[in-house]
Amino acid sequence: MLIITYRLKHIMVVQTQxxxxxxxxxxxxRTLLITNTNLNGKQSDIFIDESGIIQQIIKTGSRSLHxxxxxxxxxxxxxxxxxxxxxxxxxxxxxxxxxxxxxxxEPWLFEKIFPLEGCLQPDDVYWGTKLACLEMIxxxxxxxxxxxxxxEDTARAVVESGMKAVLxxxxxxxxxxxxxxDPVEExxxxxxxxxxxxxSLENPRIKPGVAPHSVYLPSRDEIEWYGRYAExxxxxxxxxxxxxxxxxxxxxxxxxxxxxxxxDECGCLSSRTIxxxxxxxxxxxxxxxxxxxxxxxxxxxxxxxxxxxxxxxYSALINAGVNVTLATDGCSSNNNHDLLEDARVAxxxxxxxxxxxxxxxxxxxxxxxxxxxxxxxxGAGEIKVGVPADIIxxxxxxxxxxxVHNPVSxxxxxxxxxxxxxxxxxxxxxxxxxxxxxxxxxxxxxxxxASKLVDRYDERENSTSS
Amino acid sequence: MLIITYRLKHIMVVQTQxxxxxxxxxxxxRTLLITNTNLNGKQSDIFIDESGIIQQIIKTGSRSLHxxxxxxxxxxxxxxxxxxxxxxxxxxxxxxxxxxxxxxxEPWLFEKIFPLEGCLQPDDVYWGTKLACLEMIxxxxxxxxxxxxxxEDTARAVVESGMKAVLxxxxxxxxxxxxxxDPVEExxxxxxxxxxxxxSLENPRIKPGVAPHSVYLPSRDEIEWYGRYAExxxxxxxxxxxxxxxxxxxxxxxxxxxxxxxxDECGCLSSRTIxxxxxxxxxxxxxxxxxxxxxxxxxxxxxxxxxxxxxxxYSALINAGVNVTLATDGCSSNNNHDLLEDARVAxxxxxxxxxxxxxxxxxxxxxxxxxxxxxxxxGAGEIKVGVPADIIxxxxxxxxxxxVHNPVSxxxxxxxxxxxxxxxxxxxxxxxxxxxxxxxxxxxxxxxxASKLVDRYDERENSTSS
Numbered sequence: 038m039l040i041i042t043y044r045l046k047h048i049m050v051v052q053t054q055x056x057x058x059x060x061x062x063x064x065x066x067r068t069l070l071i072t073n074t075n076l077n078g079k080q081s082d083i084f085i086d087e088s089g090i091i092q093q094i095i096k097t098g099s100r101s102l103h104x105x106x107x108x109x110x111x112x113x114x115x116x117x118x119x120x121x122x123x124x125x126x127x128x129x130x131x132x133x134x135x136x137x138x139x140x141x142x143e144p145w146l147f148e149k150i151f152p153l154e155g156c157l158q159p160d161d162v163y164w165g166t167k168l169a170c171l172e173m174i175x176x177x178x179x180x181x182x183x184x185x186x187x188x189e190d191t192a193r194a195v196v197e198s199g200m201k202a203v204l205x206x207x208x209x210x211x212x213x214x215x216x217x218x219d220p221v222e223e224x225x226x227x228x229x230x231x232x233x234x235x236x237s238l239e240n241p242r243i244k245p246g247v248a249p250h251s252v253y254l255p256s257r258d259e260i261e262w263y264g265r266y267a268e269x270x271x272x273x274x275x276x277x278x279x280x281x282x283x284x285x286x287x288x289x290x291x292x293x294x295x296x297x298x299x300x301d302e303c304g305c306l307s308s309r310t311i312x313x314x315x316x317x318x319x320x321x322x323x324x325x326x327x328x329x330x331x332x333x334x335x336x337x338x339x340x341x342x343x344x345x346x347x348x349x350x351y352s353a354l355i356n357a358g359v360n361v362t363l364a365t366d367g368c369s370s371n372n373n374h375d376l377l378e379d380a381r382v383a384x385x386x387x388x389x390x391x392x393x394x395x396x397x398x399x400x401x402x403x404x405x406x407x408x409x410x411x412x413x414x415x416g417a418g419e420i421k422v423g424v425p426a427d428i429i430x431x432x433x434x435x436x437x438x439x440x441v442h443n444p445v446s447x448x449x450x451x452x453x454x455x456x457x458x459x460x461x462x463x464x465x466x467x468x469x470x471x472x473x474x475x476x477x478x479x480x481x482x483x484x485x486x487a488s489k490l491v492d493r494y495d496e497r498e499n500s501t502s503s
Numbered sequence: 504m505l506i507i508t509y510r511l512k513h514i515m516v517v518q519t520q521x522x523x524x525x526x527x528x529x530x531x532x533r534t535l536l537i538t539n540t541n542l543n544g545k546q547s548d549i550f551i552d553e554s555g556i557i558q559q560i561i562k563t564g565s566r567s568l569h570x571x572x573x574x575x576x577x578x579x580x581x582x583x584x585x586x587x588x589x590x591x592x593x594x595x596x597x598x599x600x601x602x603x604x605x606x607x608x609e610p611w612l613f614e615k616i617f618p619l620e621g622c623l624q625p626d627d628v629y630w631g632t633k634l635a636c637l638e639m640i641x642x643x644x645x646x647x648x649x650x651x652x653x654x655e656d657t658a659r660a661v662v663e664s665g666m667k668a669v670l671x672x673x674x675x676x677x678x679x680x681x682x683x684x685d686p687v688e689e690x691x692x693x694x695x696x697x698x699x700x701x702x703s704l705e706n707p708r709i710k711p712g713v714a715p716h717s718v719y720l721p722s723r724d725e726i727e728w729y730g731r732y733a734e735x736x737x738x739x740x741x742x743x744x745x746x747x748x749x750x751x752x753x754x755x756x757x758x759x760x761x762x763x764x765x766x767d768e769c770g771c772l773s774s775r776t777i778x779x780x781x782x783x784x785x786x787x788x789x790x791x792x793x794x795x796x797x798x799x800x801x802x803x804x805x806x807x808x809x810x811x812x813x814x815x816x817y818s819a820l821i822n823a824g825v826n827v828t829l830a831t832d833g834c835s836s837n838n839n840h841d842l843l844e845d846a847r848v849a850x851x852x853x854x855x856x857x858x859x860x861x862x863x864x865x866x867x868x869x870x871x872x873x874x875x876x877x878x879x880x881x882g883a884g885e886i887k888v889g890v891p892a893d894i895i896x897x898x899x900x901x902x903x904x905x906x907v908h909n910p911v912s913x914x915x916x917x918x919x920x921x922x923x924x925x926x927x928x929x930x931x932x933x934x935x936x937x938x939x940x941x942x943x944x945x946x947x948x949x950x951x952x953a954s955k956l957v958d959r960y961d962e963r964e965n966s967t968s969s
Contacts, residue, residue: 131905131906132906133908134903134905134906134908134912134913134917135906135907135908135909135912135913135916135917136908136909138863138864138909138912138916139850139854139859139860139862139863139864140859140860141858141859141860142859145859168902168905171902172902172903175902338847338851340855341848341851341852341854341855342850342851342854342859342916343854343859344854344855344857344858344859345855346855346856368917371916372903372912372913372916372917373903373916373917373918375903375919378844378847378919381804381844382807382848382851384605384808385804385807385808385848386807386855388605388807388808388809388810389806389807389810389811389812389852390812391810392607392810393605393606393607393608393611393808393809393810394605394606394607396605397604397605398604398605434943434946436634436637436638436641436942436946437600437638437838437839437841439597439600439634439946439949439950439953440597440598440600440601440949440950440952440953440954441601441950442599442600442601442602442953442957443601443602443604446600446601446604446838447600447601447838450601450604450808450837450838450839451600451601451834451838451839452839453841453844453919453921455919455921476902477900480900480902480905483905483906484905484906484907486906487905487906487908488906491908
């Protein structure tokens with residue numbers, strides 16, 4: 038039985054396993070003690086200070102830290118793992134979940150996704166991101182790297198969620214985001230304004246970035262401008278890279294060189310770069326990414342669903358020293374944000390394409406924890422003294438977590454996000470006993486936003502055709 | 504809020520959403536009314552008689568059936584779908600979950616799996632199957648097709664679970680199952696005895712079958728014997744077919760023909776045959792399977808993890824008229840029994856290997872419902888009047904089920920088994936509000952069985968080496 042004890046204002050509250058936690062538990066800025074958790078095979082207590090830093094890790098029973106903590110969670114033997122980082126998302130696309138599937142890329146994008154996105158309003162992005170954050174928290178993710186539109190509204194949702202994120206405007210901007218001037222200049226101004234806005238928040242959980250979408254959407258001038266701007270302002274540069282063979286072939290035709298070389302010439306490959314997909318890289322390109330210190334975001338489920346027909350050359354990237362991370366991509370090509378579902382697919386796809394020994398479970402585990410945290414520069418992705426407490430507790434009572442021969446194998450191959458009982462970001466409890474405050478309201482509002490979005494699109498189509 | 508009302512013995516009990524259901528709800532042989540469920544887009548009430556047959560489906564509110572039912576479940580708008588059928592399992596291998604991963608097939612099988620299985624005892628198979636049944640019930644599966652050892656103990660677990668299954672002894676038998684006589688004759692006798700035993704149970708939920716393992720383990724004589732025996736006794740014949748290229752190449756070397764032709768010569772291809780994997784079939788072989796009426800069991804996750812490097816040629820099989828179904832395989836190559844996780848992988852793998860339009864969501868849905876039920880001959884896999892009530896209720900409050908543009912897309916691409924709130928098999932409630940009676944005991948006993956199995960193996964190894 039899981040017991041939670043609250044010592045706020047000298048009042049003790051004891052709750053049993055299936056009850057909703059006291060709302061106080063979710064407040065930030067309190068000291069927190071996690072007792073009786075299985076951390077790397079040892080029953081441990083973890084003490085987190087009011088700034089969200091792990092201060093002590095001791096053997097359970099060796100010494101009591103109970104008197105020092107404002108909140109106590111008895112983990113009852115559940116596993117503690119570092120919380121996850123998702124390095125490539127378009128989070129508000131949750132609103133398009135299931136809107137279009139099973140299509141070729143071009144009609145899917147140009148006939149279904151782009152037209153509907155053309156009707157997006159800022160509040161849609163806000164509620165779509167709220168839904169995405171909820172989904173990520175419920176599956177153990179505390180940090181993500183997002184590229185989309187109306188990013189001030191994304192930021193608002195992230196601030197409220199308690200999560201961490203790097204946020205960037207996707208360039209070029211879509212018509213719904215443009216005021217009517219020169220689209221290229223509007224893109225630059227929107228990005229500059231957004232970067233200033235995020236800095237003005239002074240929220241250590243959120244960082245601005247830039248996101249020239251890919252080699253095929255912005256012009257060379259634009260890509261170069263964003264590369265320079267990111268360098269001058271020390272920002273993450275988030276870009277799609279060599280996702281499809283078509284992209285590689287077209288880049289060779291237009292630019293005379295393949296995408297990685299082209300981006301390198303544009304000044305876009307550095308240790309601040311997070312390159313999503315990287316399916317169609319050759320060995321020289323893996324080496325180039327390694328030399329430049331680029332972080333690669335592997336999106337196995339999206340790649341399979343959209344039929345890229347080649348998996349990221351994981352072993353070659355690792356051999357070249359590239360930091361490989363894990364991501365879900367947006368919800369219209371996945372169709373959820375459960376990184377544990379994609380962890381399994383990540384390992385399986387490498388085995389299917391390459392060898393049964395490629396990408397073993399513990400390497401997937403590193404991808405979604407410390408490698409991801411390193412790419413975003415938000416947290417450590419490890420549970421140790423002196424780093425931000427980004428921790429999940431994974432239930433030992435989940436049927437797919439029995440028996441335990443190898444906890445990491447179970448995590449990667451057998452469990453989904455539903456096995457996560459508790460999610461903690463920077464020491465703040467975002468979920469406990471699977472309860473996230475405000476969940477029902479988010480579900481209702483997101484459903485409503487999605488329905489109205491489709492209604493607006495249908496109305497516009499009808500008025501155009503009549 | 505979900506309200507459950509019990510009218511047993513004129514006593515009304517009302518329970519709210521998060522409470523554990525009254526134990527009475529799980530008793531078989533009672534009439535059951537499901538109200539207010541979303542069935543194919545219509546708010547519907549479903550009335551099930553005491554023999555487990557769907558008697559009426561009416562529009563919610565059109566007429567009250569409340570007075571006629573002993574149990575009532577208010578679905579509160581949750582989706583009703585046909586419960587799932589898993590057509591290829593080795594269910595007791597749950598005990599080996601996470602014991603060995605990320606290896607080449609041969610060392611994995613001969614150095615890890617077979618040696619540990621050599622220490623299996625009947626009670627291990629019982630608890631491993633109990634765990635598998637629990638896992639399947641919790642993820643919406645009510646029927647499966649199992650091939651393993653100590654199958655009387657598997658049958659005992661299935662009977663207790665309330666599920667449906669076709670059960671077969673895998674041939675050749677392993678050393679732990681043999682009494683010391685001629686292994687081939689022991690296999691035949693064990694199968695014959697088991698078939699008689701299952702018939703003696705007179706349980707309509709359980710059918711016996713035969714399972715010559717594959718073209719490469721039993722001899723030609725044995726395979727022919729099992730083919731004849733299955734025909735004479737009208738039994739399902741369950742076999743691995745063309746899983747790996749090595750299997751195909753070796754069959755050509757040894758038998759001079761490829762596996763499907765060889766099995767056909769042995770009298771093993773018919774409408775009673777369920778052929779698992781079918782990765783390395785050519786077009787002629789797809790046509791042969793179609794002509795013979797064979798059912799194919801697609802195991803996408805297992806195929807990826809074990810690196811078969813070719814996906815079942817789904818379109819060719821469909822074009823040849825083959826009934827294609829979905830399966831998880833055993834837990835050491837998957838590593839769980841959540842068919843919804845594999846539904847997503849099923850569609851994605853076809854797209855990755857073939858085209859983005861191959862295997863759309865609604866066809867995966869058919870594979871795991873009516874196609875699977877047809878292959879096993881246990882139920883309809885559809886929700887309609889006059890058939891056994893094999894029904895799941897899928898939560899609309901699961902975060903990955905919001906928004907709903909397309910319920911079947913959400914089911915296949917976004918949800919996992921954790922979204923299933925209620926599982927009903929032949930009209931009997933096996934899970935409600937995610938509660939399965941006796942769950943904690945099964946988890947504890949299965950964990951204990953797995954630990955002792957490894958201990959026995961280690962002791963044997965130590966005594967051999969010392």
